[in-house]
Amino acid sequence: MSITEEIQKRRTFAIISHPDAGKTTLTEKLLLYGGAVQLAGSVTARKNQRATTSDWMELEKKRGISISSTVLQFDYAGYRLNLLDTPGHKDFSEDTYRVLTAVDSVVMVIDSAKGIEPQTRKLFEVCRQRGVPIFTFMNKCDRPMKDPLALIDELERVLGIGAFPVNWPIGDGFDFRGVYDRQTNQMHLFERTVGGKYRAPVSVGGVDDPAVRGQLDDTTFNRTVEELEMLEHAGEIFADAAVLAGRSTPVFFGSASNNFGVQLLLDGFLKHAPAPKSRVMGGIEISPTNPAFSGFIFKIQANMDPKHRDRIAFVRVCSGKFERDMTVHHSRSEKKVRLSSSHKLFGNERETVDEAYPGDVIGLVGHDSFGIGDTLTTDPAIAYKEIPRFTPEAFSYLHNPNTAKYKQFRQGLEQLMQEGVIQALYLRNSSVKTPLLAAVGPLQFEVVQFRLESEYGAVSRLEAAPWTVVRWLPADMKEDDLDALSLPTGSRVAYDVGKNPVVLFPNEWSAEYFTKTNGRVPLSTLPVQTARE
Numbered sequence: 004m005s006i007t008e009e010i011q012k013r014r015t016f017a018i019i020s021h022p023d024a025g026k027t028t029l030t031e032k033l034l035l036y037g038g039a040v041q042l043a044g045s046v047t048a049r050k051n052q053r054a055t056t057s058d059w060m061e062l063e064k065k066r067g068i069s070i071s072s073t074v075l076q077f078d079y080a081g082y083r084l085n086l087l088d089t090p091g092h093k094d095f096s097e098d099t100y101r102v103l104t105a106v107d108s109v110v111m112v113i114d115s116a117k118g119i120e121p122q123t124r125k126l127f128e129v130c131r132q133r134g135v136p137i138f139t140f141m142n143k144c145d146r147p148m149k150d151p152l153a154l155i156d157e158l159e160r161v162l163g164i165g166a167f168p169v170n171w172p173i174g175d176g177f178d179f180r181g182v183y184d185r186q187t188n189q190m191h192l193f194e195r196t197v198g199g200k201y202r203a204p205v206s207v208g209g210v211d212d213p214a215v216r217g218q219l220d221d222t223t224f225n226r227t228v229e230e231l232e233m234l235e236h237a238g239e240i241f242a243d244a245a246v247l248a249g250r251s252t253p254v255f256f257g258s259a260s261n262n263f264g265v266q267l268l269l270d271g272f273l274k275h276a277p278a279p280k281s282r283v284m285g286g287i288e289i290s291p292t293n294p295a296f297s298g299f300i301f302k303i304q305a306n307m308d309p310k311h312r313d314r315i316a317f318v319r320v321c322s323g324k325f326e327r328d329m330t331v332h333h334s335r336s337e338k339k340v341r342l343s344s345s346h347k348l349f350g351n352e353r354e355t356v357d358e359a360y361p362g363d364v365i366g367l368v369g370h371d372s373f374g375i376g377d378t379l380t381t382d383p384a385i386a387y388k389e390i391p392r393f394t395p396e397a398f399s400y401l402h403n404p405n406t407a408k409y410k411q412f413r414q415g416l417e418q419l420m421q422e423g424v425i426q427a428l429y430l431r432n433s434s435v436k437t438p439l440l441a442a443v444g445p446l447q448f449e450v451v452q453f454r455l456e457s458e459y460g461a462v463s464r465l466e467a468a469p470w471t472v473v474r475w476l477p478a479d480m481k482e483d484d485l486d487a488l489s490l491p492t493g494s495r496v497a498y499d500v501g502k503n504p505v506v507l508f509p510n511e512w513s514a515e516y517f518t519k520t521n522g523r524v525p526l527s528t529l530p531v532q533t534a535r536e
């Protein structure tokens with residue numbers, strides 16, 4: 004197969020939404036319908052139920068929420084899919100935003116009872132800025148839901164995106180029976196299965212097909228027909244170009260936990276989702292067919308498999324062909340490295356991979372110098388600058404009460420910092436050796452504590468710190484300049500890991516006050532990026 008053909012069969016996408024809309028459940032069902040798992044697991048892993056493939060982390064299983072994004076690669080209907088399940092909670096959103104740099108399209112899951120929730124809106128904005136095509140899945144139609152016409156209207160009104168319902172729900176709540184496919188004019192009526200572990204039996208037929216019609220009561224049938232007529236009158240047509248430009252979203256209805264509408268979503272998505280395309284870097288376009296191999300690291304994760312206890316760097320391949328054992332240029336170290344330990348990933352399972360193509364996400368093991376955002380390429384002129392950074396808003400001291408475990412404590416903390424879960428700050432003029440941790444949200448501290456204990460055997464203790472705002476000072480400020488600053492009450496100067504000076508403030512108000520009283524000192528919400536970042 005030529006490289007062009009390989010690229011054409013890749014579909015790399017993320018599933019995004021507000022917490023609890025059903026991303027992980029949908030992911031599991033896409034795996035079921037895609038033939039990648041035989042039996043679907045449950046997110047709320049009760050006894051005798053398989054846990055989901057994508058929430059593999061101990062804490063995720065315990066809490067039933069996603070904390071870290073997961074890569075699942077599988078083949079279906081002649082396509083190679085790279086699917087990324089993301090966490091919805093805003094405290095983990097840094098991870099989700101990084102994943103969005105690595106995909107070519109997204110499936111946005113909406114809880115049909117709730118409509119568009121705040122986190123969905125934020126993630127949508129990021130997709131729009133990047134011009135990522137969006138496919139919408141209206142989930143949980145088996146529960147009392149909002150009027151479907153109102154949901155479509157909400158997409159257009161709240162998100163400002165055109166919406167084309169590809170299919171339409173038949174009934175809702177307890178009476179949710181299936182969906183009407185507007186492109187083939189067929190009704191798909193499903194039956195529920197116990198726990199939704201197996202594919203839902205389905206009967207398909209036209210509106211006049213007695214076998215299908217006979218399964219519906221008059222009220223449900225008439226309402227559906229009426230709504231479909233209203234949609235026809237609205238006259239919106241499906242336009243691929245508008246979808247690919249991110250101006251319009253195809254909408255699918257269903258219920259992930261009951262497996263209703265999952266097959267239609269999967270097939271509809273594959274029919275319209277884009278293959279990998281060119282990436283723009285410093286004004287230059289790098290085509291996926293560029294003969295040079297190139298890719299960037301968007302995620303690092305350690306201890307995915309308790310048997311291995313190593314760290315994996317997740318690389319999105321952007322151009323050329325990856326071959327195991329190839330030697331590439333590593334942007335951060337400016338050194339040549341040989342990539343001999345490469346894997347394809349499926350949750351926390353991995354398998355050696357000898358070659359990969361644009362669109363693929365591969366896992367590289369055994370390179371301690373790799374960091375998030377680094378480019379790996381056979382053409383050193385290529386350097387991607389894809390990875391966004393976020394300003395921490397939660398601060399806490401982390402104590403190590405057990406001096407005998409100092410080494411494990413440090414080692415675990417270093418690792419979690421490399422994964423980008425947290426940052427460490429060091430107070431200026433302080434004899435305190437306890438690390439001050441900074442994160443996007445406080446749940447990350449719980450993750451740190453849990454992982455330190457379960458992966459490194461180090462029990463820790465959190466102590467609240469009195470700040471909520473951090474701002475970076477100009478990197479070239481000298482000690483004397485720092486001494487000369489007039490600090491509002493309760494604020495402190497500190498350094499980040501790169502020795503860049505920052506100021507910690509108890510609140511926004513005090514940061515504004517600082518700006519007024521130190522007129523010539525600019526503050527920034529992020530460190531000034533160095534050439535290598």
Ligand SMILES: Nc1nc2c(ncn2[C@@H]2O[C@H](COP(=O)(O)OP(=O)(O)OP(=O)(O)O)[C@@H](O)[C@H]2O)c(=O)[nH]1
Nearest residue numbers: 022023024025026027028068069091143258259260
């Ligand atoms: N009734 C109903 N419940 C559903 C459906 N899909 C998912 N759920 C339930 O919704 C809850 C949240 O599902 P998840 O798949 O974990 O949601 P998520 O979006 O991955 O959540 P985070 O990753 O933590 O943001 C679970 O209890 C699911 O069983 C559905 O179609 N109908």
Ligand SMILES: [Mg+2]
Nearest residue numbers: 026027068069
């Ligand atoms: Mg999840």
